[in-house]
Each structure stands twice: as C-alpha cells, then as structure tokens.
Amino acid sequence: MVLSEYTYVFVIGTFFAMLDAYNNGANDVANAWATSVSSRSISYRQAMVFGTVFEMLGAITVGARTADTIKNGIIPNSAFKGDAGVQMLAFTCALAAASSWVMWCTKHSAHVSSTYSLISAVAGVGVATVGASKVQWAKLQGWNNGKGMGAIFAGLGMAPLISAGFAATIFMLIKVVVHLRKHPVPWAVYTAPFWFLIAGTICTLSIVYKGSPNLKLNKKPGWYVASVTMGTGAGVCALSAIFFVPFIYARIIKKDYTVKWYMFLMGPMLFTRQAPADAQEAKVPNYAVIQEDDDLSNPASLSDYDPKSEGKDDISPPADQEKIAVAAESKQLSYKTQPTYKELMAAGDDKLRQKLLKKRGPLGWAMRTLRDNPMGAGELYEFHNMKIVAKRIPAYIVCGALYGLHYDIHAAQTGHSGTPEGDRMARVYSHAKKYPNEVEHTYSFVQVLTACTASFAHGANDIGNSVGPWAVIYGAWSTGSAAASKAPVPIWQLAVLSLVISLGLITYGYNIMKVMGNKITYHSPSRGCSMEMGAAVTVLLFSQFSLPVSTSMCITGATVGVGLCNGTLKAVNWQRVGLLLLAWLLTIPIAGTLGGVTMGLFLNAPHFSS
Structure with missing residues (x-):
C-alpha cells in the first residue's frame, strides 16, 4: 500500500x-x-x-x-x-x-x-x-x-x-x-x-570476492575465488607481455616516434620493426610538475596587465565592469611590482574565460551569450529583463554542464611562483x-x-x-x-x-x-x-x-x-x-x-x- x-x-x-x-x-x-x-x-x-x-x-x-x-x-x-x-x-x-x-x-x-x-x-x-x-x-x-x-x-x-x-x-x-x-x-x-x-x-x-548479491559470487568457496582471481590476473599479465611490452619497447627503447597507439595489436612484430634513422629521443610526455608553464607564473608578464582592457570580453554587467576598472586603477601599482596570489588566480580565470569565449562549440556560444546579454536596468520582472533572462538561462545550463570539462586542472593545482603557496609547493617538490x-x-x-x-x-x-x-x-x-x-x-x-x-x-x-x-x-x-x-x-x-x-x-x-x-x-x-x-x-x-x-x-x- x-x-x-x-x-x-x-x-x-x-x-x-x-x-x-x-x-x-x-x-x-x-x-x-x-x-x-x-x-x-x-x-x-x-x-x-x-x-x-x-x-x-x-x-x-x-x-x-x-x-x-x-x-x-x-x-x-x-x-x-x-x-x-x-x-x-x-x-x-x-x-x-x-x-x-x-x-x-x-x-x-x-x-x-x-x-x-x-x-x-x-x-x-x-x-x-x-x-x-x-x-x-x-x-x-x-x-x-x-x-x-x-x-x-x-x-x-x-x-x-x-x-x-x-x-x-x-x-x-x-x-x-x-x-x-x-x-x-x-x-x-x-x-x-x-x-x-x-x-x-x-x-x-573486487568483483569476484565481494561479488554481486544477486549473482552470489561472494558465496563461492575459497579455491574458486583464488583460482578465478589469480587466473584473471595472470591473463592480464600475459596479454601485457604479448602486446604491451613490444609496444613500449619500440616507443621507449628503440625511440620509434612513428609508433601509433593502435600498433600494440602488432604484438611481438614490433620487436623487429625498424626505427627511423633520426630517432634520437623517445617521444613521451613530460611528466614533471612545473609551476612556470604559463605566462601567469611570470610576474613580468603581468606588469603591463590592464584589467580595463578586458572589459569588452568580460561577462559581467557594464556597471560591474566600471567598478572593477575603478578598483583596478587604485591597485595599478601592485601589478607593476609583484601580483598577489589572488590577483594571479583572477588573471588565470580571466585567461581561461578569454580562451573559452573564442570556442565554436556550445560552451563558446554560452559564454558569449552571457557576455553579450547583461541584465538591464530595473527589477527582474521588467519586460526587457525577462527577455534577457530567457536568453541567459539556456546559456547558464550549458556552462554548468560543460565548463568543468574545459577547466585547466594543472594550472590550478600547482602554486604560482612568487606567492606563499608557490614557494611552499616548490619546497615540497624539491x-x-x-x-x-x-x-x-x-x-x-x-x-x-x-x-x-x-x-x-x-x-x-x-x-x-x-x-x-x-x-x-x-x-x-x-x-x-x-x-x-x-x-x-x-x-x-x-x-x-x-x-x-x-x-x-x-x-x-x-x-x-x-x-x-x-x-x-x-x-x-x-x-x-x-x-x-x-x-x-x-x-x-x-x-x-x-x-x-x-x-x-x-x-x-x-x-x-x-x-x-x-x-x-x-x-x-x-x-x-x-x-x-x-x-x-x-x-x-x-x-x-x-x-x-x-x-x-x-x-x-x-x-x-x-
């Protein structure tokens, strides 16, 4: 009931x-x-x-x-x-x-x-x-x-x-x-x-021993759990020996930069594959954590940063932009010397927004819609504001759904040079x-x-x-x-x-x-x-x-x-x-x-x- x-x-x-x-x-x-x-x-x-x-x-x-x-x-x-x-x-x-x-x-x-x-x-x-x-x-x-x-x-x-x-x-x-x-x-x-x-x-x-209650895998005897678990692990081990080892051997030891990801299917044949004559260095990513990997980590690059110049690309309403510009003028000296951590992060977020505004996909459309349709004068129930809200709501939904996929995680994770957090992380990494x-x-x-x-x-x-x-x-x-x-x-x-x-x-x-x-x-x-x-x-x-x-x-x-x-x-x-x-x-x-x-x-x- x-x-x-x-x-x-x-x-x-x-x-x-x-x-x-x-x-x-x-x-x-x-x-x-x-x-x-x-x-x-x-x-x-x-x-x-x-x-x-x-x-x-x-x-x-x-x-x-x-x-x-x-x-x-x-x-x-x-x-x-x-x-x-x-x-x-x-x-x-x-x-x-x-x-x-x-x-x-x-x-x-x-x-x-x-x-x-x-x-x-x-x-x-x-x-x-x-x-x-x-x-x-x-x-x-x-x-x-x-x-x-x-x-x-x-x-x-x-x-x-x-x-x-x-x-x-x-x-x-x-x-x-x-x-x-x-x-x-x-x-x-x-x-x-x-x-x-x-x-x-x-x-x-994790699959066999715990098991799904419906399948009752966790009720199987110990020998069954051990044999299936070790057997599957051994199978993964064997497959990696047949396909992964030759692939990584050609890419790293032979330094063959022409090897594509799908070539792992060639298996042992990659051992005999000839590398190009000019293969001098393995083509692998740089896994080092670097704090100075963008312009934001260099204070000199921000010495000429003018927040007022970003007004036309900001999605804030004009009134807020004017307030931001006035506040920026009062802090102009700080940009000429050493930016604070808060200013570095704000500049980084602004840099990301400028990049997203230029995209052709749904997120770029949503960002431009929010920028070009600021709320007007008066209350929300004013007719012209109601029309603007009708345009902004779909853009907000798209931004909420897609913004995270375009966020620069690495730039946000590492501390920036010259800030207390940046110095602390540099000491940890050292x-x-x-x-x-x-x-x-x-x-x-x-x-x-x-x-x-x-x-x-x-x-x-x-x-x-x-x-x-x-x-x-x-x-x-x-x-x-x-x-x-x-x-x-x-x-x-x-x-x-x-x-x-x-x-x-x-x-x-x-x-x-x-x-x-x-x-x-x-x-x-x-x-x-x-x-x-x-x-x-x-x-x-x-x-x-x-x-x-x-x-x-x-x-x-x-x-x-x-x-x-x-x-x-x-x-x-x-x-x-x-x-x-x-x-x-x-x-x-x-x-x-x-x-x-x-x-x-x-x-x-x-x-x-x-």
Whole structure:
C-alpha cells in the first residue's frame, strides 16, 4: 500500500538523495581521480569517461552490501516501531543535512567526506528521533557485527593509515625494482607485466570476492575465488607481455616516434620493426610538475596587465565592469611590482574565460551569450529583463554542464611562483626525486588500470551513502511498512544514483580536483598508480566487512604514504593535510547537528490532528 499522504516526503527525499549522490561525485570521486590527472597519466576528459563507466559497474555489481549498513546498521529498524512516516522523514532529514553541508564545502573547494557526512547526519537524526540509546554506538551496543557506529567511525583513524601502508609498500617495491637501477628504462619495460598482474588481480578480486548479491559470487568457496582471481590476473599479465611490452619497447627503447597507439595489436612484430634513422629521443610526455608553464607564473608578464582592457570580453554587467576598472586603477601599482596570489588566480580565470569565449562549440556560444546579454536596468520582472533572462538561462545550463570539462586542472593545482603557496609547493617538490620520463611513461598505462580499479571500488563502497537512505524512503512509501527497509536494494536505484554520481564528477568535480593531487605532494605515474592501488585495496578490505569508509581518506592517506617514501617529512605539504584533517573532524559534529536539529524541528512542529 502506497502512503499517498507521504508522497511529498518521498519526492523531497528523492531530491536530496540525488543531491547527495551529485555531491559524492563532485567531492569524493573527483578526489579519487585527481591522482591520475595530477600524474598526467590521463586527461581530465578521459578520466570523466572511465570514471563514469567504472563507477556504475562497481555500484551495480557490488554496491548493495554497503547500502545495507547505512539502512539498518546505524538506526535499528525496530526503533521506529512500525511508523513508516517517521522513518521516511528521518532519512529525508539525514540526506538534506548531509547534502547541504557537502554542497557548501564543495562550492568553497573544501574537501570533506560525503561518507562520514551522511553517517553523522543519520546518527544525529537517530538521536532526535529515537534517542541516543537506540543508536548503534560501540559503547552501548558493541560492534554490532562490524556494523555499529563505533566500527564505522573506527575507519576514520584506520583507513588513512592502512592505505598509506599499502601504497608505500607498493611504491617502495617499484623504487627498488626499477627506480634505483643504474639503467631503469629496460627494467621498467620488462617488469611491466608484473604490475599489470597486481592491478588486474586487485580489480578481479573486487568483483569476484565481494561479488554481486544477486549473482552470489561472494558465496563461492575459497579455491574458486583464488583460482578465478589469480587466473584473471595472470591473463592480464600475459596479454601485457604479448602486446604491451613490444609496444613500449619500440616507443621507449628503440625511440620509434612513428609508433601509433593502435600498433600494440602488432604484438611481438614490433620487436623487429625498424626505427627511423633520426630517432634520437623517445617521444613521451613530460611528466614533471612545473609551476612556470604559463605566462601567469611570470610576474613580468603581468606588469603591463590592464584589467580595463578586458572589459569588452568580460561577462559581467557594464556597471560591474566600471567598478572593477575603478578598483583596478587604485591597485595599478601592485601589478607593476609583484601580483598577489589572488590577483594571479583572477588573471588565470580571466585567461581561461578569454580562451573559452573564442570556442565554436556550445560552451563558446554560452559564454558569449552571457557576455553579450547583461541584465538591464530595473527589477527582474521588467519586460526587457525577462527577455534577457530567457536568453541567459539556456546559456547558464550549458556552462554548468560543460565548463568543468574545459577547466585547466594543472594550472590550478600547482602554486604560482612568487606567492606563499608557490614557494611552499616548490619546497615540497624539491624533496621529491624526479625519475626519467621514459620510466614514468611505462607506469602511466598501469595507472589507467589502477585508476579504473579505484573508481570501481568507490562505486562499490560509496554508492551506499545515497542509495541506503533512498531505499528506506522508497520502501516505506511504496509498501506502507517500516519493515520494508530490510528488503534488498533494487538494482535500478543503484544504477540511477551511480549515474548521478558520474554527473557530479563531470560537471563540478574540478572544484575539488584543483586543490588535491599535487597540492599534497609531488605526483608522477609510478607514484600515482601506487597511491591508487593502495587506496583500492583498503576500500575493498573495509567494504568486505560492510564498513562504509571514505575513499577520500584512503587516497589521501595513500598520497601521504607515497610522499614519505621520498625519505623526508618535507616532501609532504602538511598544511594541506592539516586542513583536510580539520575538515574531516568538523564534518562529524556539523553534519550530525544539522540532521538532528532538522529532524527535531519537524517532529516537534505544531500540527493539527484529524
């Protein structure tokens, strides 16, 4: 029986579930892919494609298990005493509190964990609804077979440390086997299948051992799990030996710049392929993190910068442009000497806007539409302003959908020379040894596989954040019974919310990605794949015990662990790490308070009885 009188609660709950999933993609998933983009192993647009595919695969195949923890592991179903309406309202308030907090943080590029935001909000709602004694606190209810609040929050301290240990171990293995060799390039080429073996095994393990509840793969005997996992990993290893090693041998060792990406299909024939006579240097990307890679990093290039000259290309209204020009004139001297960090970032954003304004595609059209149609005089309801709004709304939608795909992540990630942040990052980078580009290029291919593994693991684990409460709301609304929350999560709900997570990554993920990655420590493909494998193993380990753990915390811990492998504490930007830790800690009381207060207000609001 559908609770028609609570349909409005179901609609509102669905909206906040979508918003929470969107924020999850813009915050946690963006942080996970920041490692690959920071290492220059994959472009931002490619990361969006791979992220979408593997997030959905992980969510649909193995995501239901962690969703069950959010549904029934924090607030016992019996605590609602069969009142489906109160149950729906409780989880709607939890989603509203968590999504609002994460959205605010994402807008201000403050990275927080969407996992712990929702867990804290659910706990706060539970206190307001059924009392603190009914919430599964570790001190009161034990560990509840690994699903109590104490077990979940234990991951806050354990996950980053465990992830750091895994990632550091993997990178030190790469360092000993390859980087410390007198001639590391041949070692990097010929040992590549081994790293594909590790990455392939981790990816297969996440699918087979955890398994989809519908397929019951996790119920298979140990020998089956071991044989399938190792067999698939060995198959990936063999394929890389047949196709990848000859391809990378021709490109790096023989320095054949005529080798195209699709020629890997030639396999061993590439060993005998003759390289051009003028092949003197391997044609590989430069993976070095450089702060002075554009005009914005050179103060002299800004000495003649005149903000007034940009007025005709600015999308701000004329009145605002005049104010900007006046303010710029009063600060003219600062451009003649040394620009501040804020001025450098403003100039960088303006440079990006000027580039986008010249594009011929939908984004260029949208940017020009906003520039050429500023709001006129008077109120919004004036007829001429209503016509302008009709033109600007489609342009705003297009900009919101496509702006992130054109954002210059690398320019935003590195500090600019001459600023405090630029000097700090330069000191951090100086303590990290730079390895040959030929060696790093080999691991860029491995990192694509490890990035997909990390994305799959994130989809398997963090989909429970949004789909758990949404499944409770939907179950209570559609059946009229609070007990329906014990039912399995439908696959269609996992698919819908995983798609929304990907949408958040694509359209708004740049806001978090620009402050992660190279802002913590020096990145390169060999370091990046170690970070991602370490984080993926940790997430899968926690998810196996149905513990929703923050992927963000895992990848951050892995990043710090690999940074420490440089042999000094100075190779890590501890200021950024401290800010991340502070944001994580503040999330718990803020999200919990927001959820509890919201639920308390609704429960105790004046109402009329029939």
